[in-house]
Amino acid sequence: MTLHYLDVMLMDSVYKLNGERSISAVYHLFKGKKSSQTIQDASLFELSRYFGCYPGFTRDQLNRSALKLEEKHYIRKTDETLSITEAGQRMLHQHFSEKPMPAYFHGAKYHDKAKMLWMRLSLLVQVLSHHMAGSHQYVPIQRDVSVQSWTKSFLKQHQQKSKLSEELHHELEKLLMNLSDHEALIFVYSLTSNERIGRTYQQMAEWMKEDVWYVYLLFWNVLHYFIQSAQKGEAPILQQLVGDLEFKRVLTTSTHKTLELVQKGFDIEQIAHIRSLKKATIEDHIVELSIHEPSFSIDPYVSIKEQREILAVARELQTNKMKLIKEKLEHPFTYFQIRLALTRMVKANG
Secondary structure, three states: OOOOHHHHHHHHHHHHHOOOOEHHHHHHHHHOOOOHHHHHHHHHOOOHHHOOOOOOOOHHHHHHHHHHHHHOOOEEEEOOEEEEOHHHHHHHHHHHHHOOOOOOOOHHHHHHHHHHHHHHHHHHHHHHHHHHOOOOOOOOOOOOHHHHHHHHHHHHOOOOHHHHHHHHHHHHHHHHOOOOHHHHHHHHOOOOOOOOOOOOHHHHHHHHOOOHHHHHHHHHHHHHHHHHHHHOOOOHHHHHHHOOOOOOOOOOHHHHHHHHHHHOOOOHHHHHHHHOOOHHHHHHHHHHHHHHOOOOOOOOOOOHHHHHHHHHHHHHHOOOOHHHHHHHOOOOOOHHHHHHHHHHHHHHOO
8 A cells, every 4th residue: 555645644643642642633633623622732742734734634534544554564553542663753754855844834824824825816817817818708716705706806906907917927937936846837737727727636646646645735835835925025916815814823713702801800710600611611722822822821820830840740751641740740730730831831842
């Protein structure tokens, strides 16, 4: 059985999780589940780049990939968790040496924004291509009404479509020159114009004799690079395409409501009562706030002295397993306090 890049990413996730989470944690990570636990795990285990990397990921794909890796003796199953074998570590090193993770790809930062950029950009290119060819009858490549509406509004601001087309072509050409030939080809042939329909990942993989999962990653790497270039002011047209998108790490709606109550001075039990939620749910929100809100202080929940004590034990044991840390600690800390303290380690690791 051929090892695909998806299998390599799964193996890398298992390696970094270090037997401390079940295989379901990888499933939620790849899908980009916006739960406090998945968001914390992505940061804690340095897996943020994989967050939301494949929203269409299925349990069946997960199980087939894990079974393949087990049969090849690259990972082993222990109770509910998986761990990587020495053979798996060697294979992982070999694969990443031959095909490194694309440099600009970062799921946690860009996956949902890149999707919107692609929908807008691909439709814009199609419209401009048909305009330049004098063609006015075609089926829009993007069916999303909000994307069509945005594109119409954008084009009203740019009456000189020929000039816009020329400038966009120049901008994209300039950006693609900074990427590999493979990436440039994948992006260009994914576009639909008046002359051709964009190719699928599978068609591209067969044409280039490349792993379909690597083609998938390279495609999105291009879009992530475009966003980074736009943010730096290096791509003025693309900057307009993403200008209205929110790039801060957005908190879950429920967590944001909890934050508002925390800022009003309510404690965890009061917030749980006000919101008719379990205390554990509010604690999840506090953990999420600690990771993603730079100014949020955890000191009211676990003192600086207690944070240092917890982190010292975590480093001594070289683990993020809260049960092991709790057993080693001299004082009766709650799991909530341990989780919060571990978020300090997340921030220290970037």
